[in-house]
Amino acid sequence: MLDFAIFAVTFLLALVGAVLYLYPVSVVLAFWGPGRRPNGNLPDIVNSGSLHEFLVNLHERYGPVVSFWFGRRLVVSLGTVDVLKQHINPNKTSDPFETMLKSLLRYQSGGGNVSEKHMRKKLCENGVTNSLKSNFALLLKLSEELLDKWLSYPETQHVPLSQHMLGFAMKSVTQMVMGSTFENDQEVIRFQKNHGTICILTYFQVWSEIGKGFLDGSLDKNTTRKKQYEDALMQLESVLRNIIKERKGRNFSQHIFIDSLVNGNLNDQQILEDSMIFSLASCIITAKLCTWAICFLTISEEVQKKLYEEINQVFGNGPVTPEKIEQLRYCQHVLCETVRTAKLTPVSAQLQDIEGKIDQFIIPRETLVLYALGVVLQDPNTWPSPHKFDPDRFDDELVMKTFSSLGFSGTQECPELRFAYMVTTVLLSVLVKRLHLLSVEGQVIETKYELVTSSREEAWITVSKRY
Numbered sequence: 001m002l003d004f005a006i007f008a009v010t011f012l013l014a015l016v017g018a019v020l021y022l023y024p025v026s027v028v029l030a031f032w033g034p035g036r037r038p039n040g041n042l043p044d045i046v047n048s049g050s051l052h053e054f055l056v057n058l059h060e061r062y063g064p065v066v067s068f069w070f071g072r073r074l075v076v077s078l079g080t081v082d083v084l085k086q087h088i089n090p091n092k093t094s095d096p097f098e099t100m101l102k103s104l105l106r107y108q109s110g111g112g113n114v115s116e117k118h119m120r121k122k123l124c125e126n127g128v129t130n131s132l133k134s135n136f137a138l139l140l141k142l143s144e145e146l147l148d149k150w151l152s153y154p155e156t157q158h159v160p161l162s163q164h165m166l167g168f169a170m171k172s173v174t175q176m177v178m179g180s181t182f183e184n185d186q187e188v189i190r191f192q193k194n195h196g197t198i199c200i201l202t203y204f205q206v207w208s209e210i211g212k213g214f215l216d217g218s219l220d221k222n223t224t225r226k227k228q229y230e231d232a233l234m235q236l237e238s239v240l241r242n243i244i245k246e247r248k249g250r251n252f253s254q255h256i257f258i259d260s261l262v263n264g265n266l267n268d269q270q271i272l273e274d275s276m277i278f279s280l281a282s283c284i285i286t287a288k289l290c291t292w293a294i295c296f297l298t299i300s301e302e303v304q305k306k307l308y309e310e311i312n313q314v315f316g317n318g319p320v321t322p323e324k325i326e327q328l329r330y331c332q333h334v335l336c337e338t339v340r341t342a343k344l345t346p347v348s349a350q351l352q353d354i355e356g357k358i359d360q361f362i363i364p365r366e367t368l369v370l371y372a373l374g375v376v377l378q379d380p381n382t383w384p385s386p387h388k389f390d391p392d393r394f395d396d397e398l399v400m401k402t403f404s405s406l407g408f409s410g411t412q413e414c415p416e417l418r419f420a421y422m423v424t425t426v427l428l429s430v431l432v433k434r435l436h437l438l439s440v441e442g443q444v445i446e447t448k449y450e451l452v453t454s455s456r457e458e459a460w461i462t463v464s465k466r467y
Contacts, residue, residue, distance in 0.1 A: 040069030127260035134255035169287035346374025
């Protein structure tokens, strides 16, 4: 449990580190929540098992608006839709992946004015749109390759779902973001190895010394791990620089994500940063969304049946096409409910740049404000029967509007999640059409809450042919 909890500590270290880099420390006196101690509430986070579980306990005890101490610094957490609506500004909200990864990678976290940030976000959105459109046949091919692999298995064989989904996500992301270099499986394996060293889900393993050092004062860093991290980052950056150089000033039949950045008004360092963040985050979000969607389908027979019927109705005996994919309304609801039930990204963050007020509470300037999305997504006042996997709840337009306001759908969703939605939709269309997806009897999947939620152990399934 300690390792998982240390990830929560390092997550806050990265967020607060970015804040302290950009803004001077101010003394904050007002707070509501647990009392202040020498290390703040870091021991409480460790004892809770994760930042998300700490916030669940905190909001249950103190209400929708709470605060706690990160060392000497005040952190505020918001835990209901109503208080989030009072605070959310789509022009200011920080993407948690961008905030933490840029801090970790020592990129220009938070740099640039509002118009530049909007421009870079727009380029990323265009990159997602154009790469999905240009590479739909590739995505379909990768999905069908996985289908053929699963069709070859006997019905009794246990399939390591998390492992297969990570491999599928790596192949999809690398080829659609960075191009034909990654048609070579060895290049994908090399990327996966480096990604595993850097990516957000294994960050606590590489930099856990930071969290431990903060708690015990030693900061006795493991130089071997640090070198492995730096070598992995250097290799990925080298690959990206070569691809950027290759794509500049040339036309290719295959449009990849990086092309939209190269053709925009960005310098090479900005292209490198944005493509690195997108690649790292998209791999993990896509892998976990695919994993959780299939997990929930295996234990929700009626949902899987209804999804199969929609897929048959939309595609019939014809091929999966981009135009028809857009007609899969129930599939969209399945993925939204997957994000909600799994609490896929349980925490987001924003810096309070001016003094603000939520209900009767004053939030001082320069306070780090956490959006406790994992708490909000399980609030029974917003989601009746919150622990039930029920895609039909999204038939209600008000429910979808609420979900969109949290940044999980519509105009406020991050480019990485939008990419993951489409990849997962294509994969499910291919798999569910031909296979029954079944759970392994007696398996209990325990949840591990990090920046992206995953299972603590491998999730196993079995499959059987529909025809």
